[in-house]
Amino acid sequence: MPGTTSPAAPPDLGGAAPLPTAALLGRCPRCGRGALFRGLLAVRERCAACGLDLRAHDAGDGPAVAAIFVVGALAMIAAFVVEFRYEPPLWLHAVLWPAVVLPLSVLTMRIAKAALIALQWRHRRRSAEGV
Numbered sequence: 001m002p003g004t005t006s007p008a009a010p011p012d013l014g015g016a017a018p019l020p021t022a023a024l025l026g027r028c029p030r031c032g033r034g035a036l037f038r039g040l041l042a043v044r045e046r047c048a049a050c051g052l053d054l055r056a057h058d059a060g061d062g063p064a065v066a067a068i069f070v071v072g073a074l075a076m077i078a079a080f081v082v083e084f085r086y087e088p089p090l091w092l093h094a095v096l097w098p099a100v101v102l103p104l105s106v107l108t109m110r111i112a113k114a115a116l117i118a119l120q121w122r123h124r125r126r127s128a129e130g131v
Contacts, residue, residue: 023115063112067105075101
């Protein structure tokens with residue numbers, strides 16, 4: 001039927017992928033299909049799906065700051081709760097908290113970096129179009 005889209009097709013947002021898709025899944029900010037990262041935190045040079053040049057987009061220190069503030073605060077609160085409620089031995093803290101904090105930090109930095117790159121791409125695109 002003319003005018004209908006298939007359920008597998010992403011919604012047309014004027015060339016921009018939905019921000020939650022780009023941030024949470026680490027996808028290209030333009031098409032939402034290509035992977036944004038080539039490793040844990042390294043950004044690809046180009047999107048494999050649409051060819052968007054990603055070299056000019058830099059998230060700076062924002063993702064690291066987000067990880068420090070968010071994960072650090074949550075880890076300290078959790079450490080105090082565990083310490084005062086259960087009183088575990090010190091070695092358990094030394095084993096438990098690095099195992100929790102390191103993966104959460106990487107996850108927070110990936111999401112924050114993808115979100116900042118997507119927002120940066122959207123705002124640069126709009127300013128270049130004169131919107």
